[in-house]
Amino acid sequence: MTDPFNPYLPEVATVLETVQETHNxxxxxxxxxxxxxxxxFTFEPGQVGQLSAPGIGESxxxxxxxxxxxxxxxxxxxxxxxxxxxLHGLSAGDKVGVRAPLGKPFPYEEMKGxxxxxxxxxxxxxxxxxLFLYMLDNRADYGNITxxxxxxxxxxxxxxAELPEWTSRTDINTTxxxxxxxxxxEHKVGLIPNVLLELAPxxxxxxxxxxxPPIMIKFTxxxxxxxxxxxEQIYTTLEKRMKCGIGICGxxxxxxxxxxxxxxxxxxAQLKALPNEL
Amino acid sequence: xxxxxxxxxxxxxxxxxxxAEKSRVLVPVAEGGGVVFRPYAPGCQPVFGSDATAPPxxxxxxxxxxxxxxxxxxxxxxxxxGTLKLLPATEAxxxxxxxxxxxxxxxxxxxxxxxMGKKFPDPYYINAREATVFVTMACSTANVENTCFCHWVGSxxxxxxxxxxxxxxxxxxxxxxALTDKGAALLESPVLSDGAAKAAEADSVKAAARxxxxxxxxxxxxxxxxxxxxxxxxxxxxxxxxxxxxxxCTYLCPTCYCxxxxxxxxxxxxxxMRSWDACMHFQFTLEASGHNPRPTKAHRLKNRVGxxxxxxxxxxxxxxxxCGCGRCIKSCPVSVDIREIVQNAVARAKG
Ligand SMILES: Cc1cc2nc3c(=O)[nH]c(=O)nc-3n(C[C@H](O)[C@H](O)[C@H](O)COP(=O)(O)OP(=O)(O)OC[C@H]3O[C@@H](n4cnc5c(N)ncnc54)[C@H](O)[C@@H]3O)c2cc1C
Ligand code: SF4
Ligand code: SF4
Ligand code: FES
Numbered sequence: 001m002t003d004p005f006n007p008y009l010p011e012v013a014t015v016l017e018t019v020q021e022t023h024n025x026x027x028x029x030x031x032x033x034x035x036x037x038x039x040x041f042t043f044e045p046g047q048v049g050q051l052s053a054p055g056i057g058e059s060x061x062x063x064x065x066x067x068x069x070x071x072x073x074x075x076x077x078x079x080x081x082x083x084x085x086x087l088h089g090l091s092a093g094d095k096v097g098v099r100a101p102l103g104k105p106f107p108y109e110e111m112k113g114x115x116x117x118x119x120x121x122x123x124x125x126x127x128x129x130x131l132f133l134y135m136l137d138n139r140a141d142y143g144n145i146t147x148x149x150x151x152x153x154x155x156x157x158x159x160x161a162e163l164p165e166w167t168s169r170t171d172i173n174t175t176x177x178x179x180x181x182x183x184x185x186e187h188k189v190g191l192i193p194n195v196l197l198e199l200a201p202x203x204x205x206x207x208x209x210x211x212x213p214p215i216m217i218k219f220t221x222x223x224x225x226x227x228x229x230x231x232e233q234i235y236t237t238l239e240k241r242m243k244c245g246i247g248i249c250g251x252x253x254x255x256x257x258x259x260x261x262x263x264x265x266x267x268x269a270q271l272k273a274l275p276n277e278l
Numbered sequence: 279x280x281x282x283x284x285x286x287x288x289x290x291x292x293x294x295x296x297x298a299e300k301s302r303v304l305v306p307v308a309e310g311g312g313v314v315f316r317p318y319a320p321g322c323q324p325v326f327g328s329d330a331t332a333p334p335x336x337x338x339x340x341x342x343x344x345x346x347x348x349x350x351x352x353x354x355x356x357x358x359x360g361t362l363k364l365l366p367a368t369e370a371x372x373x374x375x376x377x378x379x380x381x382x383x384x385x386x387x388x389x390x391x392x393x394m395g396k397k398f399p400d401p402y403y404i405n406a407r408e409a410t411v412f413v414t415m416a417c418s419t420a421n422v423e424n425t426c427f428c429h430w431v432g433s434x435x436x437x438x439x440x441x442x443x444x445x446x447x448x449x450x451x452x453x454x455x456a457l458t459d460k461g462a463a464l465l466e467s468p469v470l471s472d473g474a475a476k477a478a479e480a481d482s483v484k485a486a487a488r489x490x491x492x493x494x495x496x497x498x499x500x501x502x503x504x505x506x507x508x509x510x511x512x513x514x515x516x517x518x519x520x521x522x523x524x525x526x527c528t529y530l531c532p533t534c535y536c537x538x539x540x541x542x543x544x545x546x547x548x549x550x551m552r553s554w555d556a557c558m559h560f561q562f563t564l565e566a567s568g569h570n571p572r573p574t575k576a577h578r579l580k581n582r583v584g585x586x587x588x589x590x591x592x593x594x595x596x597x598x599x600x601c602g603c604g605r606c607i608k609s610c611p612v613s614v615d616i617r618e619i620v621q622n623a624v625a626r627a628k629g
Contacts (some may be wrong), residue, residue: 241564
């Protein structure tokens with residue numbers, strides 16, 4: 001739990017388990033060493049944390065386990081630079097620092113009673129996973145749930161241990177897609193925005209939540225607009241270079257909005273109102 | 279507030295010496311062609327004339343500061359596993375900043391709104407802020423410079439906001455007014471005498487300095503004007519044409535508060551540090567993917583000016599995040615002038 005007295009001081013946590021998701025994505029399940037703090041810890045779907053490998057530094061990652069499953073906090077890390085490379089070297093029993101929860105969550109209360117369309121690309125599935133699982137754990141509160149998850153190739157799909165459950169459940173509608181044909185692949189082939197247009201979910205009483213690489217988000221937004229989703233019905237999360245994560249260091253602003261405290265979740269309507277600096 | 283006191287110039291070293299017995303006293307001294315704040319020691323020659331090259335920003339917000347130390351070890355029961363201890367240090371040294379100009383102290387009022395926020399107040403900053411007393415010196419006509427524009431941003435050469443004691447140069451010495459309880463405590467010293475007889479002279483020194491600054495243009499529309507110019511990259515390329523991205527304007531600015539966080543390992547232990555950082559640098563917003571939302575110096579200068587004259591006022595009741603000290607203008611190697619940029623944006627919005 002981020003200490004209100006010293007928000008820069010991470011909580012020491014132990015890595016319980018790691019999962020090599022893809023060649024460059026690794027999942028970490030961690031628990032705070034201070035059991036009382038772990039028991040008191042709360043967060044909401046979409047909030048993030050700073051994971052630190054002392055000696056190297058800190059980086060921002062979404063807490064991608066849902067608050068309904070508090071045995072551990074899960075982070076999935078794509079190798080991108082120094083901190084992420086260091087984290088990839090960790091295994092069960094190793095210590096990390098955690099500053100969490102930071103940022104604003106998805107408006108999951110306002111989404112109650114609505115149909116939900118998740119569109120995730122690559123590591124962008126991580127922020128969606130927390131909300132997706134939260135909704136599955138509160139299934140009766142939400143209408144139809146559609147999940148469209150795409151990656152470049154079958155080997156690039158994270159959370160592969162969960163995919164059979166997601167595709168076989170009858171109370172959700174899951175579509176997996178990859179960019180190009182691959183041997184043994186039994187699901188869709190095609191770029192996410194095109195598959196989305198094919199699925200053509202109705203915007204009526206629905207919200208769409210999308211996250212992925214910038215180019216995928218751009219074309220997914222276009223597809224959602226074609227399907228007549230209003231700007232207010234579309235949510236995404238933004239990535240900015242962050243340091244403090246608490247609105248002080250001044251790094252992550254877009255005009256007067258600070259992504260670390262006002263985001264990372266924004267509706268498309270909110271995004272359009274921000275200065276054009278993504 | 280308390281009555282006006284007076285201190286003769288020749289008594290000043292005695293006062294500084296007695297203050298320095300109880301706490302760190304930072305005074306402006308000449309060093310390497312500039313004037314910077316350094317701890318006072320008997321015999322040192324403070325420079326109380328023109329404004330210091332570097333503001334007293336580091337008194338509360340050090341250029342480089344330890345957030346915590348960490349120690350790794352081995353688990354006694356399971357030597358294959360590691361341990362990790364984090365040891366924060368937030369204490370601050372009692373400090374008197376003596377002889378800054380009012381604008382230098384006022385800069386911290388801009389910091390306060392960010393560092394003393396409700397949700398995540400910054401303990402390092404707050405402790406240092408509380409441990410620091412500002413004895414500032416009102417400007418006289420002798421030190422009003424053509425780069426000064428404190429009166430544009432709602433301040434003035436004798437603005438006591440942010441100061442605990444305001445000194446004003448008068449014949450033979452200085453008047454001293456306590457503006458806070460912390461300041462009043464410093465004026466208890468026997469080297470100060472009653473200054474009632476000097477009060478009128480001090481008032482006219484202040485009035486003359488204000489007069490020397492002249493009229494201030496109306497920049498109240500700058501928040502909207504800068505936003506209106508946001509997508510006009512031709513405008514920003516023009517404004518930033520000369521800039522060489524050295525960052526001097528931010529490092530010398532009393533209101534620039536951005537920082538980075540880095541680790542300094544030494545074997546199995548080390549420290550996590552924070553240090554000043556600057557939005558004028560390419561790396562500031564560079565993302566891990568290689569994407570940079572502010573790829574050119576035009577984008578970066580737009581953010582610096584936009585932050586001070588638009589985004590910050592939007593979040594903080596219209597308060598401009600610039601104290602008008604003019605350091606960025608004076609110290610810029612290529613004479614980029616923030617006043618011109620703001621005025622150009624205001625004029626551009628008027629069409
Ligand atoms: C809200 C949010 C949520 C996120 N969630 C996730 C998530 O769930 N999973 C995930 O994998 N990622 C996530 N990210 C992205 C993640 O934070 C970054 O990938 C991570 O910070 C990279 O850290 P790093 O230390 O490994 O990279 P760094 O080593 O810091 O390098 C980052 C990049 O900056 C450049 N760079 C750094 N320093 C310099 C320098 N001095 N000079 C020049 N270039 C330099 C490098 O070239 C590199 O490309 C999220 C980001 C945000 C903001
Ligand atoms: S922006 Fe320039 S004039 Fe304004 S406070 Fe900073 S250094 Fe001084
Ligand atoms: S001091 Fe001048 S040249 Fe250097 S970054 Fe600032 S505006 Fe650019
Ligand atoms: S990360 Fe420091 S202000 Fe957002």
